[in-house]
Amino acid sequence: CSDPCRIVLVESIPEGMVYEDNGTVNPSTFEAWRSLIGAAKSRVDMASFYWTLTNNDTRTQEATAAQGEEILAELRQLPQRGVSVRVAVSSPSAEQPWDDLQALEESGASVRQVDMRRLTRGVLHTKFWIVDETHVYLGSANMDWRSLTQVKELGAAVYNCSCLAKDLGKMFEAYWVLGVPDASIPSPWPANYSTPYNKETPLEVQLNGTDARVYLSAQSAPPALCAAGSVIDAASEFVHIAVMSYLPTMEFSHPRRYWPTVDDHLRKAAYERHVPFRLLVGCGPHAKAAMFPFLRSLAAMSDNETHYAVEVRLFTVPVTEAQAKIPYARVNHNKYMVTDKAAYIGEWRLTGPLPARCARLYGTAGGPSQATVQAQLQAVFQRDWSSKYSRDIRTVGQWETLCRPH
Numbered sequence: 188c189s190d191p192c193r194i195v196l197v198e199s200i201p202e203g204m205v206y207e208d209n210g211t212v213n214p215s216t217f218e219a220w221r222s223l224i225g226a227a228k229s230r231v232d233m234a235s236f237y238w239t240l241t242n243n244d245t246r247t248q249e250a251t252a253a254q255g256e257e258i259l260a261e262l263r264q265l266p267q268r269g270v271s272v273r274v275a276v277s278s279p280s281a282e283q284p285w286d287d288l289q290a291l292e293e294s295g296a297s298v299r300q301v302d303m304r305r306l307t308r309g310v311l312h313t314k315f316w317i318v319d320e321t322h323v324y325l326g327s328a329n330m331d332w333r334s335l336t337q338v339k340e341l342g343a344a345v346y347n348c349s350c351l352a353k354d355l356g357k358m359f360e361a362y363w364v365l366g367v368p369d370a371s372i373p374s375p376w377p378a379n380y381s382t383p384y385n386k387e388t389p390l391e392v393q394l395n396g397t398d399a400r401v402y403l404s405a406q407s408a409p410p411a412l413c414a415a416g417s418v419i420d421a422a423s424e425f426v427h428i429a430v431m432s433y434l435p436t437m438e439f440s441h442p443r444r445y446w447p448t449v450d451d452h453l454r455k456a457a458y459e460r461h462v463p464f465r466l467l468v469g470c471g472p473h474a475k476a477a478m479f480p481f482l483r484s485l486a487a488m489s490d491n492e493t494h495y496a497v498e499v500r501l502f503t504v505p506v507t508e509a510q511a512k513i514p515y516a517r518v519n520h521n522k523y524m525v526t527d528k529a530a531y532i533g534e535w536r537l538t539g540p541l542p543a544r545c546a547r548l549y550g551t552a553g554g555p556s557q558a559t560v561q562a563q564l565q566a567v568f569q570r571d572w573s574s575k576y577s578r579d580i581r582t583v584g585q586w587e588t589l590c591r592p593h
C-alpha cells in the first residue's frame with residue numbers, strides 16, 4: 188500500500204482527571220471525530236453499538252454533554268453537504284433511546300439495525316467510522332456523549348489510508364447486509380467480503396512514514412480472542428495490557444462457562460519465557476466481585492522465590508458526588524495491549540469469546556523510533572500505570588472501598 192497514511196492516537200480523558208506534567212497528552216476523541224466529519228466529501232459509514240449523544244437521551248442536564256450534542260448536530264448536516272451517511276447499529280433493546288438515530292434519518296442518513304442477538308446471540312459491539320473510503324476512526328468510544336467527556340477511551344484516527352479504509356469497509360458492508368429485516372448470515376460469505384490481510388499476511392503500509400504491518404481481525408476470526416493470544420505469544424520482552432475488566436469466563440454465558448484462554452497465554456509467557464507482564468484493570472461501579480480473586484491469583488505468581496515479573500494494578504477514574512449520579516460514566520473503558528512486537532487497539536474485553544464483541548483488532552509493528560504507534564501507546568500505558576489513579580492490587584484490601592466509593 189503506497190498511501191501516505193497518517194495515524195493519530197486519540198483519547199477521551201474524563202473531566203477532572205489530571206495527570207502528572209510528564210504524562211503523555213494525545214488529541215481528544217472529540218477533535219478526531221470533528222476532523223473526520225470536516226474531511227468528509229462523499230460518504231460516512233459508521234458501525235455502532237448504541238447512540239446516546241445528547242442530554243435528552245440520558246435525561247441529564249450535564250454541561251459536559253455539549254461535545255456529543257455538537258457531534259450529532261454536525262453529523263446531521265452532512266447529507267445537506269452531499270455526503271451520504273450510513274449507520275449500522277446493534278438492534279436497540281427496549282430501554283435504549285432511538286432519538287439520535289431518528290434525527291439522523293430525518294436529516295437524510297440511512298440507518299440499519301443489526302440484530303446480532305438473533306444472528307449470533309451476541310451484540311454489534313463494534314465501533315468504527317469510515318470516511319470517503321479514505322480515513323477511519325476505530326477504538327473503544329461509543330456514540331455516547333459520555334464517551335467524550337466522562338468515560339476514559341482510546342482509539343486511533345487514520346487519515347489518507349484507503350487500503351485500510353477499504354479493508355474495514357468490507358466489515359461495514361457485512362454489517363450493512365445483515366441489517367435488512369430477517370437477514371441471515373450467508374454461508375459462505377461471497378468472496379468479495381474476505382480480506383487478504385491477517386496475522387500471517389498483514390497489510391504493509393507506511394504509518395507516518397514508518398513501515399508498519401497492520402491487520403484488522405475479521406468478524407469470523409477464530410473465537411480464541413481474535414488473536415490477542417498470539418500477540419501475547421509473540422512477545423519476548425514485555426506485555427502491557429489495559430482493560431476495563433478481566434475475567435477468565437464467558438461473560439454472558441448461561442450456564443456459566445470458565446474460559447481461561449487469555450489467562451493461560453499470560454501465565455505461559457511469565458512461566459515459559461520469563462516475559463514480564465503488567466495488567467491494568469478498570470475498577471469502578473461495573474466491577475464484579477468474581478474479578479478480584481482471579482486478578483489476585485495472577486499477581487500471586489510473582490513472589491520472592493519465582494521472580495516472575497507479573498504485576499496487576501487497579502485503575503480508578505476519580506468521581507465526585509455529582510459525577511456519581513451520571514449513569515454508566517466514570518469508567519476506564521479503553522482496551523489496548525502493547526508488547527515489544529505489536530500494538531493492539533480495540534474494543535475487546537478479556538472475557539469470553541463472543542465473536543461479535545471482539546471484532547476490532549488493530550495490530551502493528553513499527554521500527555524502534557519514538558514516532559511509532561507502539562511507542563505512543565507505551566507512553567499512554569506508562570502514564571496510566573504510574574499515575575495516582577492506579578494501585579497495586581496487593582495493597583488493596585476491600586476492593587469495594589476503592590471501586591465503589593459512593
Ligand SMILES: *[C@@H]1O[C@H](CO)[C@@H](O)[C@H](O)[C@H]1NC(C)=O
Pocket residue numbers: 241243256286
Ligand atoms: C431535547 O428535547 C427538547 C424538548 O423536547 C427538544 O426541544 C430538543 O430539540 C431536544 N434536543 C435534542 C438535541 O434532541
Ligand SMILES: *[C@@H]1O[C@H](CO)[C@@H](O)[C@H](O)[C@H]1NC(C)=O
Pocket residue numbers: 193226322346347
Ligand atoms: C491527505 O493528504 C493530502 C495530501 O497530502 C492532504 O492535503 C490532506 O490534508 C490529507 N487529509 C487529511 C485528513 O489528513
Ligand SMILES: *[C@@H]1O[C@H](CO)[C@@H](O)[C@H](O)[C@H]1NC(C)=O
Pocket residue numbers: 356357360361377379380
Ligand atoms: C460484494 O458484491 C455484492 C454483489 O455485487 C455487493 O452487493 C456487495 O456490496 C459486495 N460486498 C463488498 C464487501 O464489496
Ligand SMILES: *[C@@H]1O[C@H](CO)[C@@H](O)[C@H](O)[C@H]1NC(C)=O
Pocket residue numbers: 490491
Ligand atoms: C519478600 O521479601 C521481602 C523482603 O525480604 C519481604 O518483606 C516480603 O514479605 C517477602 N514476600 C513474600 C511473598 O514472601
Ligand SMILES: *[C@@H]1O[C@H](CO)[C@@H](O)[C@H](O)[C@H]1NC(C)=O
Pocket residue numbers: 193194195196395557558559560563
Ligand atoms: C503521526 O503524525 C501526526 C502529525 O502529522 C502526529 O500528530 C501523530 O502523533 C503521529 N503519530 C504517531 C503514531 O507518531
Ligand SMILES: *[C@@H]1O[C@H](CO)[C@@H](O)[C@H](O)[C@H]1NC(C)=O
Pocket residue numbers: 207209210211566569570571573
Ligand atoms: C513521571 O515522573 C515520575 C517521577 O519522576 C515517574 O515516577 C513517572 O514514571 C513518570 N511518568 C511517566 C509517564 O513517565
